[in-house]
Amino acid sequence: MSGLNDVLARLDERAEASLSELIEFASIPSVSAQPDHQPDMERAATWLAERLQRAGLKIVERWPTAGHTAVYAEDLDAGEDAPTLLVYGHYDVQPPDPLEKWHTPPFTPTVKGERLYGRGVSDDKGPLLLTVQVVDAYLSTLGKLPLNLKFLFEGEEEVGSAHLNELVAQNAGRLKADFVLSADGGMWSASVPSLTVSARGLAALELTVRGPAKDLHSGRHGGSVHNPLHALAALIAGLHDESGRVTVPGFYDGIAELTPQQRGGIQQLPFGDEAYLTQTGAPAVYGESGYSTLERQWHRPTLEVNGMWGGYTGEGTKTVLPSEAHAKMTCRLVPGQEPERIAALLRQHLEDNLPPGVTLEIHAGDHGARAYRLPEDHPGAVVAREVLAELYGKPPLDVGMGGSIPVLETFQSVLGLDTVFFSFAVGDEDIHAPNEFFRVPRLAEGQRAWAQFWWTLGEKTDE
Amino acid sequence: MSGLNDVLARLDERAEASLSELIEFASIPSVSAQPDHQPDMERAATWLAERLQRAGLKIVERWPTAGHTAVYAEDLDAGEDAPTLLVYGHYDVQPPDPLEKWHTPPFTPTVKGERLYGRGVSDDKGPLLLTVQVVDAYLSTLGKLPLNLKFLFEGEEEVGSAHLNELVAQNAGRLKADFVLSADGGMWSASVPSLTVSARGLAALELTVRGPAKDLHSGRHGGSVHNPLHALAALIAGLHDESGRVTVPGFYDGIAELTPQQRGGIQQLPFGDEAYLTQTGAPAVYGESGYSTLERQWHRPTLEVNGMWGGYTGEGTKTVLPSEAHAKMTCRLVPGQEPERIAALLRQHLEDNLPPGVTLEIHAGDHGARAYRLPEDHPGAVVAREVLAELYGKPPLDVGMGGSIPVLETFQSVLGLDTVFFSFAVGDEDIHAPNEFFRVPRLAEGQRAWAQFWWTLGEKTDE
Known part of the structure; x- marks a missing residue:
């Protein structure tokens, strides 16, 4: 573990620099839905590719599509016997409308207390960038990674990943991996560690x-x-x-109707309609009768x-x-x-x-x-549970995700790969809405978790 | 009748100039609903006041309100025994949205064949302006009018005549008249003369x-x-x-339910749903069951x-x-x-x-x-029927109006005056929609009719 400790120490040293980088990245208005922002999309892709190179990755490529460019990078020096992960994220963001409802300019990321406000900081630039910063820490301290890594960061997630299917199919050979570890997704709560095991289609x-x-x-x-x-x-x-x-x-x-296990699991979660209404500002919960709010969000x-x-x-x-x-x-x-x-x-x-x-x-x-469900005993899920339990001092809860990530379907059907969500965004961070924010401490927590995840998975295979 | 004939001859001579004036007037984007157009509202009021002065009216005044200015003018030289009419119209226009649906720029009035296209040409600048041009013809040929005339042209009709009530109340003494003759309203069809006897509220x-x-x-x-x-x-x-x-x-x-007379009158009109659908481009007529299309438009x-x-x-x-x-x-x-x-x-x-x-x-x-109904035997209605019968060679039909003119209520409740509609706009001229137009020949027809209306009403009182 001394190697891992060096990596974590390096991440601690670079904490301030990590935040500055995120502010720089999130100040590029990479709105994929609006043709006016095409030059900004290119700027964001360039910024990201350069950051990957500075992290020490020798192979960094821009993969053009009929739409927006994807950024690919890899380090396979761990060798054929080591596991290989495909890290996924996206550098495009939602349109910032309605502009008048923002308290700070959406593309001038602004720290207020423990929160960084700006379009895309939570979805998905913060969670994405921290994975690159972990690579940087590994390569600058140990000179190598504990496993093989491939990175695929797309620019069309917010417009339905329109060309990703094609791109992944064309590069299926190079994208081979044991599973996908996704920097996109988000945890259910900031105070309770959780592992997302399903997403709606x-x-x-x-x-x-x-x-x-x-x-x-x-x-x-x-x-x-x-x-x-x-x-x-x-x-x-x-x-x-x-x-x-x-x-x-x-x-x-x-x-399928919800299983007693699903209903039971949800009942154990520290979720209350009242707190949810305070968070959203809605006057009442509402939806299909016969189901609780979380049952409706995740399984209906x-x-x-x-x-x-x-x-x-x-x-x-x-x-x-x-x-x-x-x-x-x-x-x-x-x-x-x-x-x-x-x-x-x-x-x-x-x-x-x-x-x-x-x-x-x-x-x-x-x-x-299509909707997605991660198998209970998936090796990525097992490691994720271990890492989160250590980081937060309690085992993570299995949670569902109301939203959709179309690439899940792509990775499943084109590459035959499962996806493990390992994002450090939180579901209440107003993504797709005015005043989107990312919790600053989660940047370091996420870095530590990703460093440990890679280390643990590499070790498990060594055994 | 030689006096009237001179007036009509003068109007014929000035036919081309009359159209040019309308084009100039309608090129001022006097959109009362949009604060950006405040300077244009002022320009339009000034243009109109100057035109009234050039017509020979010695008393022309701008009446400010808390909203847009109204323009007032009068000529009471016919004396106390002659009838007095209050002519009403409005110089403001609807917003031109959606702009992309116009075939010619809304504020560049454009003649195509017998139609003049532009925002406000039909509602109400054409019908309003022709009344001023008739005054001009009277005063420049005969040096006097056959009756007393007062003109009240407001700038807030398209925003509900918000301040007119107050303005009329404040000037009730000066606005005294036998009845109101309105240049706003519109006839039901270009081919069949009609007299509007009701309007919805x-x-x-x-x-x-x-x-x-x-x-x-x-x-x-x-x-x-x-x-x-x-x-x-x-x-x-x-x-x-x-x-x-x-x-x-x-x-x-x-x-009240429709009377057999109302239903019978409507059945006699040359109106067909099919032609109406061709005119509007709607796939079908639709509305309250048990009533015909015109019954719904006018009386429901x-x-x-x-x-x-x-x-x-x-x-x-x-x-x-x-x-x-x-x-x-x-x-x-x-x-x-x-x-x-x-x-x-x-x-x-x-x-x-x-x-x-x-x-x-x-x-x-x-x-x-409130909704409005003109009494069947109203002296203004009697003269209007006479004039229209002579002009078009057949008696006008009594028709209703689906739209509303809030000032009817003002004239009724504040001044106790009935209003006779005598507009030469036609209901199919796409007012409030893209590509509003006014039929160029109706400018001359309207001038002739107004000249004759005033002459006849003046003569009737002489008898």
């Missing part, structure tokens, strides 16, 4: 309801033709029943409208009966639900329930991912 | 549905708390039943959502469960419905039907107007 649709060919005066024409806003509202209102269940026929087909599928718009939305009044109304929606899926089938069922349901007097156009969203 | 509300205190990630949190977009959709969908009737309790109270109250928005509405996907959702809505009212009472009923209904897990905030809209 995703299916997305966008729809346009059309009425008159042009906007009409709502006084002259109101009552004559159907208002697309009314028709859209009726369509959306019809997607859930009064018990909060999705009404789309077949939506719940093939889903949902359908959420993410955006809805039409007509006059500016200042003052405009008495218009608009020509069009729009909505974007996504479903979160659980095992047993195929994204394509769910999207098709939803599409059929919307078409079957279209109110009279309007037409409907449906576009498939660019996302799509 | 208006009540407006704006609402905000609030859920979590901040936007949440729809993956992590979806299924845990209520989505304000779902709650808003449910609220809006619940405002109408399947037969197209408004569900707000008490909404239809006090409304409606509730229309004019705008609805929330969540992510930009490019690509943002998996957000938004904090807020918004809607703007207006009701069109018929005799028997008080605007304040309808707004209160609607507010109560929305509060009573609020889905769980969200809160609701309701703001009163700035509009509000």
Whole structure:
């Protein structure tokens, strides 16, 4: 363990520098969804590639895609008998809208107490960067890694990892590994160590309801033709029943009921609806009846409208009966639900329930991912539990993840690899929302955990 | 009649100049709803005041309000025994959004064939300006008017005539007249002369549905708390039943059923749903069952959502469960419905039907107007019928108006005056929508009709 202690000591020495690097990285507005930010995406990829090189990795490559560039690096000096991990993360971030709700500028990362505020600091630049800083500590102290490492950092996670499948398939040989260790994901709570063992899948649709060919005066024409806003509202209102269940026929087909173990595990968690409401500021919890809040978040599928718009939305009044109304929606899926089938069922349901007097156009969203479950006895899960138990002085809890990481599906289906989540982001850090933050102490905790994870996995194989 | 003929000849000579003036007037973007256009509102008021002066009116005044300035002018030289008319119109226009749907720039009025395209040309700058041009023709040929005229042109019609009530009350003495002749309104069809004898009233509300205190990630949190977009959709969908009737309790109270005369009159009109659908581009007519399209437009109250928005509405996907959702809505009212009472009923209904897990905030809209009916034997209606019958060679049809003119209520309640609509705009001219247009020949037809109306009314009193 003396080797590992040197690495940890080096990480301690560099604690301040590590935070400065994260601030620098997160000040690049790498918003993958917005074409205007294309130069920033390139800047972020360059910054990351240079940091990997400075860490001592001799092979660092930029892998272009039809979309945004991925950054790849490797160090296979541990040799063929040592285990090989594929480390995954993403350097792109969500759009910062609504801008006016930020208390500090989203791309001027700002430390306040133990929190660093800025777009992408938690999702996923902090958790990603710390893995590179651990490599740096290993190579600058010991001159070598305790196992073989491959890094794949993509730039399209926030837009559904559109080209990653293709990229991974093309480079399947080089990406071979024992499993994927993901810097993306996030722990369930800052105070209780946890291991994420499931993630929900995703299916997305966008729809346009059309009425008159042009906007009409709502006084002259109101009552004559159907208002697309009314028709859209009726369509959306019809997607859930009064018990909060999705009404789309077949939506719940093939889903297993929660096991007594799953329900029991959740009941043991230190989770309370009241604290959750304080955290989110919502007036009440709400959702499918018969399930607790965490059961709904982790093990039940949902359908959420993410955006809805039409007509006059500016200042003052405009008495218009608009020509069009729009909505974007996504479903979160659980095992047993195929994204394509769910999207098709939803599409059929919307078409079957279209109110009279309007037409409907449906576009498939660019996302799509199956739900994921990590096997209980997976070697990566075993090591992760050990490391977290030592770091936090108590065994981690198995938790689910409401969100989706489409790459899970890619790694599973293209490379046949399981993914172990080992992110040090926390679920309450307002990712995808204004005032996203990352807990500064988690940078050091994450570094220590990753250093130990690699060390332990390397040792286990030596035995 | 030789005097009138001179006036009409002068108008013929000035036909080209009349159109040029309208183009100049309509190129001023006098959008009352948008504070950015405040200087343009002032420019338009100045342009109009100068045009009234050039027409030979010796008394032309700018009447400031807490909002936009009104322009007043008068010529009372016909003396106390002659009738006195108050001519009403408005120089403000609707916002031009959505800009991308215009084929020509909204504030570069463009002639194509017999149509002049531009924001405000039909509502209300063309119909307003022609009345000034008729004064010009009278004074430049005969040196006097056949009756006393007062002109009140306001700059807030498109924002609900917010300060007109106060202005009219303050100047009630100077505004005394036999009745109001309105250049605002519009005829029902270009080919069939018509006299508008009713207008619907208006009540407006704006609402905000609030859920979590901040936007949440729809993956992590979806299924845990209520989505304000779902709650808003449910609220809006619940405002109408399947037969197209408004569900707000008490909404239809006090409304008289259509009389056999009203239904019979409408059946005689050359109106067909098919032509209406061609004109509007809607796939089908739709509305309260048991009534024809025109019956619904003219004699039945409606509730229309004019705008609805929330969540992510930009490019690509943002998996957000938004904090807020918004809607703007207006009701069109018929005799028997008080605007304040309808707004209160609607507010109560929305509060009573609020889905769980969200809160609701309701703001009163700035509009509000009672419905209007012109007495059958009103002297202004009698002269209008005579003039239109001569101009078009057939008697005009009595028609209703789906839209609202809040000033009707002002003139009725503050001054005790009836209003006769005598606008030469046509209902299909895409007012409040992209590509608004005015039929160029209607400029001359309107001038001739107004010249004749004044002459006839003056003569009738001479007899």
